[in-house]
Amino acid sequence: MGRSLAFLIPFVSLIAGVVSGGQAAETVWSGLVIAENVAQPQAVPPELTRIEGSLKKFFGYNQFQVIGQSQKTLKTGQEDWLATSKFFGLHVDAQGESKAGYVLSLKLYKEKELLLETDAKLSKRSPLVIKGPQVGSGQLLLVLVIQ
Amino acid sequence: MKTFEENWTAWLDGQLSGRELSEFEASLPDKAAAEAEKADTRKLGALLKSELGAPALTNEEFFSHQLRERIMRESSVPSVKREGKASTWWTIPRLLWTGTASLAVFVIFTVFVIRDKNPAEESQYLTQILNARVDPVVSPNATVSMFEVKQDRVTVLWTEGLQSLPADYAAK
Numbered sequence: 001m002g003r004s005l006a007f008l009i010p011f012v013s014l015i016a017g018v019v020s021g022g023q024a025a026e027t028v029w030s031g032l033v034i035a036e037n038v039a040q041p042q043a044v045p046p047e048l049t050r051i052e053g054s055l056k057k058f059f060g061y062n063q064f065q066v067i068g069q070s071q072k073t074l075k076t077g078q079e080d081w082l083a084t085s086k087f088f089g090l091h092v093d094a095q096g097e098s099k100a101g102y103v104l105s106l107k108l109y110k111e112k113e114l115l116l117e118t119d120a121k122l123s124k125r126s127p128l129v130i131k132g133p134q135v136g137s138g139q140l141l142l143v144l145v146i147q
Numbered sequence: 148m149k150t151f152e153e154n155w156t157a158w159l160d161g162q163l164s165g166r167e168l169s170e171f172e173a174s175l176p177d178k179a180a181a182e183a184e185k186a187d188t189r190k191l192g193a194l195l196k197s198e199l200g201a202p203a204l205t206n207e208e209f210f211s212h213q214l215r216e217r218i219m220r221e222s223s224v225p226s227v228k229r230e231g232k233a234s235t236w237w238t239i240p241r242l243l244w245t246g247t248a249s250l251a252v253f254v255i256f257t258v259f260v261i262r263d264k265n266p267a268e269e270s271q272y273l274t275q276i277l278n279a280r281v282d283p284v285v286s287p288n289a290t291v292s293m294f295e296v297k298q299d300r301v302t303v304l305w306t307e308g309l310q311s312l313p314a315d316y317a318a319k
Contacts, residue, residue, distance in 0.1 A: 034317045054299040067319045086318040100272055110312070115286070118279035118304060126274040126295075130304040136314025144274075 025075045026124065027147045028102070030083040030092055032068035035061035036138035047145060051127050059131070059139060071147075077102055087111055088132075090142055100124070101146065108132060108142060122146060159188050274302035286310050 029047050035055065041063035044052045048064055055064055068085030070092075077097030083090045089109040096103050101123040108116040108130070115133065122128055124146045132140030149157075154171045157163050158181075163171055175181045273295050281289040289308040296303070 051299070051301055054296065054301045057299075058296075058301075058303060065317075067317060087312075087316045101274065103277075110316070113285060114282055115309065116279070116281050116291075116306065118291075119277040120302070120304075121275040121277060123272050123274045123300075123302075125272050126300040126302055128274045128276075128302050128304070131306050133306075133309035134311040135316045136312075138314075138317060140312075140316075 025073050027071055027073045028092070028094075028122070029143075029145045029147055030070045030072070030081070030090055031066050031143045032083055032085045032088050032090060033141040033143055034065050034067050034135060034138045035059050035141050036063050036065070036136075037061050038063045047147075048143065050145070051129070051143070055129065055141070058129070059141065061139065064141070074102060088140065092144070101126075104144070106130070106142070106144075120144075159185050273297065273300060276302060276304050279304055281306065281309065 031045075031047060033048070037060075042065065044064050045066045047066070047069070048055065052064070056062065068083050068088060068090070070081050070083035070090075072079060072081040072092070074094060074097070077094055080091065080093040083092070087110060089111075091107045091109065093105040093107075094102050095105055098121065101121055104120050104122050106116075106118050106120065107114060110133075116130070118130070120128055122144055127143060127145040130142040132142055134140075151174075154163065154167075158168070158171055172178060275295075276293040279291040279293065281291060283289075286309045289306060292305045292307075294303055294305065295301075
């Protein structure tokens with residue numbers, strides 16, 4: 001009986017964890033990325049590993065460098081945060097959680113100038129990539145991923 | 148009106164009296180033989196009473212008898228209960244295991260089967276761009292378009308014509 005319970009309790013806990021796992025707090029990674037073509041590309045940052053192939057395919061660059069980032073753990077789904085580089089700022093305002101993900105309002109600033117504004121429903125299983133302005137020989141990309 | 152047999156039985160038991168007795172004895176064909184039979188019957192009755200009567204119990208025996216009966220009654224009830232318990236298949240460990248197994252099957256079915264059974268609903272698991280706009284003053288010729296790549300599960304907001312910036316803006 002004792003041995004059975006010792007096996008049973010972790011098993012039940014595991015199942016309870018799987019069941020309740022969908023409602024745990026989640027972290028959104030927001031990054032400002034400069035995509036470039038260089039002779040010796042650096043390794044892709046770990047946050048972008050998952051979508052490295054897609055980035056290369058869509059944008060045609062071989063190097064992706066993070067110039068600004070933010071990691072925000074969402075508890076209420078109503079938080080807001082800022083990912084900044086020296087000249088750019090991405091303001092993210094979460095406006096609620098749905099079954100599929102979070103409704104986000106995004107604003108890209110160049111210093112104090114608003115360049116781009118968009119609303120998106122960010123899915124837990126699907127990253128969002130926004131093509132920003134051309135910067136030198138490269139391209140500014142905004143990437144949002146639920147980790 | 149009593150039958151002869153009823154009167155005969157009553158006479159043997161000495162229940163007849165008065166006029167009934169004299170009338171019955173007058174009707175007997177052989178009174179001497181009847182008297183002999185009556186005497187035999189009484190002897191037989193006395194013998195049966197003395198030999199077959201229930202033996203009287205002494206106080207001690209009566210107490211022992213009562214005690215034995217009570218012990219038998221009390222010991223027979225729990226044994227029935229024990230038999231009942233032993234015979235059921237639903238012991239507590241088995242109940243626990245059955246419950247856990249049912250829960251596991253439910254979770255597997257819910258998490259894996261139902262979710263994968265609805266590919267039509269997959270689009271709701273892709274990020275959706277609800278709207279997008281650029282500042283027409285800063286970038287008057289800019290356009291936006293959006294597309295979803297279901298294979299990679301990536302949603303892209305594609306802008307064209309945004310103001311180009313010098314390489315210095317790539318600084319961290």
